[in-house]
Amino acid sequence: MKVLVFNCGSSSIKYKLYDMPDGTLIAAGLVQRIGEEASEAKQKAGTKEIRMQKRIGSHAEGMNIMSVMLTDPEKGAIQSMSEIGACGHRVVNGGEKITGSVKIDQQLIHIIEHYSELAPLHNPPNLVGIREAQKMFGDIPQIACFDTAFHTTMPETAYLYALPYWMYEKLRIRRYGFHGTSHRYIARRAAQLLQKEKYGVNLITCHLGNGCSMAAVRNGRSVDTTMGLTPLEGLVMGTRTGDIDPAIIFHLVRKGYKPEELDSLLNKKSGLLGISEISNDVRNLEEKAASGSKRAQLALSIFAYRIKKYIGAYLAVLNGCDGIIFAGGIGENGAPMRARILEGMEFLGIKIDPEKNRAAVGKEAEIQTSDSKIKIMVIPTDEEIAIARDTFEIASGIGK
Numbered sequence: 001m002k003v004l005v006f007n008c009g010s011s012s013i014k015y016k017l018y019d020m021p022d023g024t025l026i027a028a029g030l031v032q033r034i035g036e037e038a039s040e041a042k043q044k045a046g047t048k049e050i051r052m053q054k055r056i057g058s059h060a061e062g063m064n065i066m067s068v069m070l071t072d073p074e075k076g077a078i079q080s081m082s083e084i085g086a087c088g089h090r091v092v093n094g095g096e097k098i099t100g101s102v103k104i105d106q107q108l109i110h111i112i113e114h115y116s117e118l119a120p121l122h123n124p125p126n127l128v129g130i131r132e133a134q135k136m137f138g139d140i141p142q143i144a145c146f147d148t149a150f151h152t153t154m155p156e157t158a159y160l161y162a163l164p165y166w167m168y169e170k171l172r173i174r175r176y177g178f179h180g181t182s183h184r185y186i187a188r189r190a191a192q193l194l195q196k197e198k199y200g201v202n203l204i205t206c207h208l209g210n211g212c213s214m215a216a217v218r219n220g221r222s223v224d225t226t227m228g229l230t231p232l233e234g235l236v237m238g239t240r241t242g243d244i245d246p247a248i249i250f251h252l253v254r255k256g257y258k259p260e261e262l263d264s265l266l267n268k269k270s271g272l273l274g275i276s277e278i279s280n281d282v283r284n285l286e287e288k289a290a291s292g293s294k295r296a297q298l299a300l301s302i303f304a305y306r307i308k309k310y311i312g313a314y315l316a317v318l319n320g321c322d323g324i325i326f327a328g329g330i331g332e333n334g335a336p337m338r339a340r341i342l343e344g345m346e347f348l349g350i351k352i353d354p355e356k357n358r359a360a361v362g363k364e365a366e367i368q369t370s371d372s373k374i375k376i377m378v379i380p381t382d383e384e385i386a387i388a389r390d391t392f393e394i395a396s397g398i399g400k
């Protein structure tokens with residue numbers, strides 16, 4: 001069965017086409033800057049590449065361009081869109097009742113709409129993608145995979161904020177957590193690599209990309225995570241603050257900041273970019289730090305310090321663990337950052353091997369010393385293949 005995986009943003013459609021169940025990637029494409037003057041569409045299918053630059057006014061137009069690229073007689077991947085047997089959609093917030101991937105029906109659409117209020121930047125474009133795919137593909141199964149699903153196993157001690165309880169009951173204000181598909185993928189893969197049962201591992205998973213989050217995984221299930229009601233809480237990120245004292249916001253409100261300005265300040269102008277005033281990209285900052293930039297060094301140190309602090313917290317939550325796993329662009333490639341994070345944790349039995357760490361760039365590897373009590377692993381994440389597998393299992397009746 002050919003499975004098409006979608007990740008739709010407010011101005012973009014990312015897609016990957018897989019042959020399942022073996023998981024071969026047939027094509028990967030991106031339509032971006034939808035609604036702007038200079039939109040762009042590109043696709044890679046094996047060695048064949050297509051690139052187009054033209055105005056793409058809507059997601060519906062973007063989907064049509066995707067179908068033209070996928071079925072291009074010379075550089076495409078398939079002869080007809082009817083070869084596709086199911087679609088999988090990444091959806092950011094499914095709330096607390098959706099504990100796994102599910103086939104999309106009217107009731108599920110209502111749930112996604114309902115949680116749009118809590119995920120206004122993500123759920124609405126995810127829904128647009130679902131609706132366009134339903135129009136384009138007619139009756140084939142459409143499956144939704146939620147970023148929140150993996151974290152629905154958190155206990156209330158971890159997910160409740162110390163706000164008046166009615167705010168949870170009436171407004172559903174709680175920690176949801178995100179990047180769940182990635183944390184689940186790396187936790188399952190780590191269990192395989194450690195030759196343990198999938199529900200037989202305790203792990204600290206670190207997804208460090210443009211957005212960053214960590215999870216405490218007990219017996220293969222998430223019991224805590226750093227992101228909260230929204231993806232703003234927790235770690236320092238490229239342009240997001242992560243944890244701050246909420247009273248900073250009241251202070252700034254009294255100074256005349258408007259809600260939209262604060263939203264943009266905390267989400268887009270802070271984090272590595274805000275501290276360094278140089279870049280949100282760890283690669284650039286490593287270069288500048290090496291050539292003496294104090295501000296780049298400071299930004300990297302604060303980034304690493306926050307992660308180290310959460311490792312300490314999650315070791316306490318889990319009463320120790322089998323492994324610490326690094327994934328995402330920074331986790332997979334940033335050897336100096338991994339070393340910075342784990343520095344001085346030898347007393348806890350966490351010992352990184354400098355040689356193995358340096359060699360582990362963009363590939364699966366164990367990077368601890370032979371006498372480290374806790375394994376330290378690099379596992380490139382693959383959210384799309386996880387979505388493709390769920391989609392295939394549900395569409396073919398293997399899953400629920």
Ligand code: ADP
Pocket residue numbers: 208209210211238280281282283328329330333334335
């Ligand atoms: P996304 O969260 O959008 O999927 P990625 O997981 O691809 O993003 O991570 C992107 C980030 O990874 C970049 O901002 C950059 O800071 C970081 N990154 C990529 N390559 C390296 C590298 N070699 N060293 C350190 N950081 C890197």
